[in-house]
Amino acid sequence: MSKQSLPVEDAASGACCSPLIREPLTTDWAGDLARMFKALGDPVRLRLLSIVASHAGGEACVCDISDxxxxxxxxxxxxxxxLREAGLLDCERRGTxxxxxxxxxxxxxxSSVLAAADPTADDAALVTA
Structure with missing residues (x-):
């Protein structure tokens, strides 16, 4: 997935994409999201993402992850x-x-595309994370 294929942030709302409940996905956007969800569908990759995300400083060396x-x-x-090809992680080589x-x-x-509306609120109060 190329970073250029991701939706542009909506300046008015600050949201990058509409929830499924607001409007249907385009074919291209559905394909991009499916690649991300497919990558997260493996327990090892889900744990890897969690380890990287929760690591001190927000980044982790592969040497820290392997153990x-x-x-x-x-x-x-x-x-x-x-995970990188799905657009969920990025990386940089530093020495070895x-x-x-x-x-x-x-x-x-x-998160935004799966956001749900508050059933007690009107359409203007949709949660767009």
Whole structure:
């Protein structure tokens, strides 16, 4: 998924995308979201994202991540690559190690599109995270 394919933030509302309950997804946007959700559908990748997101400073070295799993380094690298390709993580090589961090806008997009309305409020009060 290219970063250019993500929806542009709506300056008026501050939201990056409309909840499913407000308007249907476009074909392209549904494909982009499906790649993110598919990447998160694996328990190892979901844990990896959680470990990176909760690591001190908001980024984690692959050397810090590896000890949390009973998996080989190539397997962990594969899962991290899937998360990167889905647009959920980014990384940077520093010397011998690669450092990863969560792309906050990706999580906001997933949250926004699944936002639910308060059943007691009118349409203007939709939760858009």
């Amino acid at each position: 949390s799993f009973d998996l080989s380094q190539p397997t962990i690298s594969h899962h991290l690559k899937v 190690w690669v450092y990863y961090w969560v792309i906050p806008t990706a999580l906001q997009q997933l």
